[in-house]
Amino acid sequence: MTQSNERCSSRLILVLGDQLSQNLSALSQAEKARDTVLMAEVADEAGYVPHHKKKIAFVFSAMRHFADELGAAGWQVRYVRLDHPDNTGSITGEIARAIADLSITNVQVTEPGEYRLQTALLEWADQSQTDLHMLEDDRFVATHQEFRNWADGRKQLRMEYFYREMRRKTGLLMNGDQPEGGRWNFDAENRKPATADLFMPRPPRSDPDDITTEVLSLVETQFGDNFGQLRPFWFEVTRAGALEALDHFVEHALPLFGDHQDAMLQAEPFLYHSVLSHYLNAGLLGPMEICRQVERAYYEGRAPLNAVEGFIRQIIGWREYVRGLYWLNMPGYTERNHFGATRQLPDFYWTAKTEMACMAAAIGQTRDHAYAHHIQRLMVTGNFAMLAGVDPHEVHEWYLAVYADAYEWVEAPNVIGMSQFADGGLLGSKPYAASGNYINKMSDHCSHCRYDVKRKFGANACPFNPLYWDFLARNADKLRGNPRLGHAYRTWDRMDPEKQAQYRDSAREILDSL
Ligand SMILES: Cc1cc2nc3c(=O)[nH]c(=O)nc-3n(C[C@H](O)[C@H](O)[C@H](O)COP(=O)(O)OP(=O)(O)OC[C@H]3O[C@@H](n4cnc5c(N)ncnc54)[C@H](O)[C@@H]3O)c2cc1C
Numbered sequence: 001m002t003q004s005n006e007r008c009s010s011r012l013i014l015v016l017g018d019q020l021s022q023n024l025s026a027l028s029q030a031e032k033a034r035d036t037v038l039m040a041e042v043a044d045e046a047g048y049v050p051h052h053k054k055k056i057a058f059v060f061s062a063m064r065h066f067a068d069e070l071g072a073a074g075w076q077v078r079y080v081r082l083d084h085p086d087n088t089g090s091i092t093g094e095i096a097r098a099i100a101d102l103s104i105t106n107v108q109v110t111e112p113g114e115y116r117l118q119t120a121l122l123e124w125a126d127q128s129q130t131d132l133h134m135l136e137d138d139r140f141v142a143t144h145q146e147f148r149n150w151a152d153g154r155k156q157l158r159m160e161y162f163y164r165e166m167r168r169k170t171g172l173l174m175n176g177d178q179p180e181g182g183r184w185n186f187d188a189e190n191r192k193p194a195t196a197d198l199f200m201p202r203p204p205r206s207d208p209d210d211i212t213t214e215v216l217s218l219v220e221t222q223f224g225d226n227f228g229q230l231r232p233f234w235f236e237v238t239r240a241g242a243l244e245a246l247d248h249f250v251e252h253a254l255p256l257f258g259d260h261q262d263a264m265l266q267a268e269p270f271l272y273h274s275v276l277s278h279y280l281n282a283g284l285l286g287p288m289e290i291c292r293q294v295e296r297a298y299y300e301g302r303a304p305l306n307a308v309e310g311f312i313r314q315i316i317g318w319r320e321y322v323r324g325l326y327w328l329n330m331p332g333y334t335e336r337n338h339f340g341a342t343r344q345l346p347d348f349y350w351t352a353k354t355e356m357a358c359m360a361a362a363i364g365q366t367r368d369h370a371y372a373h374h375i376q377r378l379m380v381t382g383n384f385a386m387l388a389g390v391d392p393h394e395v396h397e398w399y400l401a402v403y404a405d406a407y408e409w410v411e412a413p414n415v416i417g418m419s420q421f422a423d424g425g426l427l428g429s430k431p432y433a434a435s436g437n438y439i440n441k442m443s444d445h446c447s448h449c450r451y452d453v454k455r456k457f458g459a460n461a462c463p464f465n466p467l468y469w470d471f472l473a474r475n476a477d478k479l480r481g482n483p484r485l486g487h488a489y490r491t492w493d494r495m496d497p498e499k500q501a502q503y504r505d506s507a508r509e510i511l512d513s514l
């Protein structure tokens with residue numbers, strides 16, 4: 001990274017596909033009259049994992065709309081489409097082409113969110129001796145330095161304590177230095193299951209305009225074999241549309257967001273979730289504007305504290321915490337494999353063809369919408385992969401590919417850390433391992449399933465049951481000392497050895513059949 005001193009010559013301002021914010025640092029420190037904005041759809045970014053078709057369409061369409069908005073606001077924009085005959089296929093190739101065409105020597109960019117791309121840009125600048133000015137991404141609540149300072153010297157990092165810092169920093173739901181309602185966290189009230197007769201406020205759906213229609217044809221032609229249903233395509237692709245989706249969430253879903261946050265229903269992919277993460281991660285919305293609007297709903301009596309606190313915690317707590325953890329541990333974090341798991345990802349993660357109703361629902365919704373809510377990602381598909389001993393890197397690549405909100409900085413800590421415990425406990429204090437009982441309590445899936453959730457092992461037993469005990473037995477050397485698993489290991493130790501063997505035989509049969 002070099003600091004540009006030549007303030008009077010024109011610069012190339014690179015804007016990446018997840019930097020679609022008018023207040024981006026690279027833009028706010030540029031000059032419309034003099035600088036040129038470069039945006040490029042490139043094969044490398046569209047193909048480093050086999051992204052869901054809807055995700056590619058969303059990013060390209062949102063980029064094209066954003067480029068038009070920049071143009072209307074007076075910026076000179078060089079926009080390179082994926083099918084432009086001279087497109088080199090990489091971000092660095094497109095910068096090189098642009099600086100040659102425009103006789104520019106200085107490049108300015110807001111730091112990429114992913115380590116991979118940040119390194120590629122810095123290495124390229126070094127090799128080509130280009131003056132690259134990389135600015136901090138200030139669209140987050142915590143800076144890198146603040147997170148490092150907070151983490152420094154702590155034996156264990158835990159989101160809850162970081163979250164309290166972020167509450168103090170932002171003043172969200174604070175009365176002076178005390179949390180609103182006298183508690184920092186109202187999660188104990190947020191674990192209710194849902195029933196199918198509740199009113200479900202589905203996210204708003206936009207019809208594709210001409211730009212999106214053109215992008216959909218491109219995706220169909222170029223990425224037709226990728227995972228996922230492209231149509232119906234209903235995502236918002238502009239900031240105005242994303243703001244409408246935010247208003248819709250706050251008005252219709254937020255009041256019950258907390259109560260049913262962990263619930264799952266076979267026919268309801270969205271329940272009371274916001275479905276805003278892909279807008280937020282692409283830059284169409286900012287974290288603080290979302291949180292302020294949600295906080296306002298509480299103070300105006302339109303949403304209860306358990307919902308509002310729970311929602312704000314996801315954004316200024318979890319989202320900021322996983323970003324901090326990612327940058328603290330890269331490179332190398334995505335290669336972590338605490339349990340030494342080596343199994344290939346089962347094929348049904350790409351087809352949804354499985355008789356496990358919970359898995360079929362989570363994967364089917366992912367295929368249809370490039371979306372699944374948190375508990376589906378964590379306690380269904382993630383839980384199964386961990387119990388089955390799937391290689392965490394394969395799991396990571398699947399999650400990175402299939403969700404519209406997936407960028408490595410947020411996806412990897414959630415997958416490698418939270419859902420697979422492959423980081424050995426850097427992110428969380430225990431693995432999120434659960435038997436079928438948890439899924440049955442929180443969902444209606446088991447009543448649609450050919451397996452029997454009450455059966456512990458043998459034919460027709462819910463596969464999560466033997467796999468759960470097999471996972472604990474298999475990894476006892478790594479987990480037995482974890483105080484949060486003390487109860488589970490005591491139960492296992494008290495179990496009749498014959499019963500233990502039945503669990504393990506049953507698990508082996510399931511694993512052999514994958
Ligand atoms: C295995 C796994 C993989 C995940 N991969 C991603 C990913 O690639 N991208 C992503 O944005 N989130 C990811 N998450 C976190 C979370 O599942 C999604 O943010 C959420 O499901 C998005 O849906 P929503 O907008 O309806 O969220 P809501 O339930 O309405 O939550 C509100 C917002 O809080 C934020 N949020 C909530 N939980 C988290 C979290 N654990 N980490 C970061 N932000 C959070 C999101 O911005 C979200 O929009 C993952 C979680 C797990 C367990």
Ligand code: SF4
Nearest residue numbers: 356358436446449462
């Ligand atoms: S019985 Fe088991 S596999 Fe079937 S839906 Fe319930 S938890 Fe999932």
